[in-house]
Amino acid sequence: MLMPKDPNATIIMLATGTGIAPFRSFLWKMFFEKHDDYKFNGLAWLFLGVPTSSLLLYKEEFEKMREKAPDNFRLDFAVSRE
Numbered sequence: 001m002l003m004p005k006d007p008n009a010t011i012i013m014l015a016t017g018t019g020i021a022p023f024r025s026f027l028w029k030m031f032f033e034k035h036d037d038y039k040f041n042g043l044a045w046l047f048l049g050v051p052t053s054s055l056l057l058y059k060e061e062f063e064k065m066r067e068k069a070p071d072n073f074r075l076d077f078a079v080s081r082e
Helices: 017-031 059-068
Strands: 010-016 043-050 073-079
Touching (some): 017 073
Parallel strands (some): 010 043
């Protein structure tokens, strides 16, 4: 799975549980890492589904990304058994 090269792309990501791993690396590149040849200006939207809120992986990390780039990152958690 490869991240789009277009820094203005809209990227919608859907994951459950450990399926978040590849999207986490995308989001790190977009919002935390510094690259001379890449600056993300598009919209990244993450939907992460889990049975219970105690199973939300990287919750604080994703919330920091949202605080850092509120115009470029949307975050939705889907908790099915609470």
